[in-house]
Amino acid sequence: MKITYYGQNSLFIEVAGKTIMVDPFISGNENLKGIITAEDIKVDYILLTHAHQDHVLDVETIAKNNEETVIVSNAEIASYYGEKGFKAHGMNHGGSWEFDFGKVKYVIAHHSSTFPDGASGGLPGGFVMQAGGKTVYIAGDTSLTMDMKLIPMFFTLDLAILPIGDNYTMGPDEAVVAAEFVECDKILGCHYDTFGLIEIDHSKALETFKAKNKELLLLDLGASIEV
Numbered sequence: 766m767k768i769t770y771y772g773q774n775s776l777f778i779e780v781a782g783k784t785i786m787v788d789p790f791i792s793g794n795e796n797l798k799g800i801i802t803a804e805d806i807k808v809d810y811i812l813l814t815h816a817h818q819d820h821v822l823d824v825e826t827i828a829k830n831n832e833e834t835v836i837v838s839n840a841e842i843a844s845y846y847g848e849k850g851f852k853a854h855g856m857n858h859g860g861s862w863e864f865d866f867g868k869v870k871y872v873i874a875h876h877s878s879t880f881p882d883g884a885s886g887g888l889p890g891g892f893v894m895q896a897g898g899k900t901v902y903i904a905g906d907t908s909l910t911m912d913m914k915l916i917p918m919f920f921t922l923d924l925a926i927l928p929i930g931d932n933y934t935m936g937p938d939e940a941v942v943a944a945e946f947v948e949c950d951k952i953l954g955c956h957y958d959t960f961g962l963i964e965i966d967h968s969k970a971l972e973t974f975k976a977k978n979k980e981l982l983l984l985d986l987g988a989s990i991e992v
């Protein structure tokens with residue numbers, strides 16, 4: 766499994782011969798200029814954790830350019846895009862589905878979720894993806910929650926992707942506890958540095974995780990890791 770980071774919670778995943786975009790916020794991220802555009806993205810699936818603009822801004826552009834793309838999210842978000850004529854697969858907390866690239870479970874996240882036009886985005890969530898022999902937890906925007914302790918009861922994670930920018934989500938101090946709750950030692954940080962309110966001290970964040978014997982990865986935009 767190859768994961769490329771495009772800032773905020775935007776992730777491009779290549780696995781089992783399929784491509785997946787998570788929470789596409791490309792055109793609105795000034796830091797991505799010269800790296801990628803929404804028009805460049807070719808995917809089979811779009812996974813959405815919730816409906817905020819910095820997670821759904823480029824969904825329609827990408828879906829229009831990829832007619833067979835399936836949008837995967839909670840029931841409300843799937844219905845929202847389904848009514849616009851896009852292919853969508855709705856899920857809800859606790860539910861799993863076997864896609865052609867692997868299995869996806871929709872799990873609890875504590876946050877809010879409203880579309881930019883005011884429509885309800887239902888309840889936010891995260892995903893646990895089992896694909897290509899690996900298991901990855903994509904937390905989405907969330908606070909630290911005891912529900913995270915349920916994840917290692919059912920999954921052994923190879924990577925946890927956690928928000929660390931604070932203000933709207935967990936900061937590093939809570940994210941490292943989340944890593945302990947989900948029993949994962951390798952963490953990819955997300956949802957930080959896009960704008961002033963979520964800028965972090967990289968050295969301090971790295972040290973916070975190192976002190977708990979966890980590896981925090983802070984990727985440059987457009988950089989990739991193999992899981």
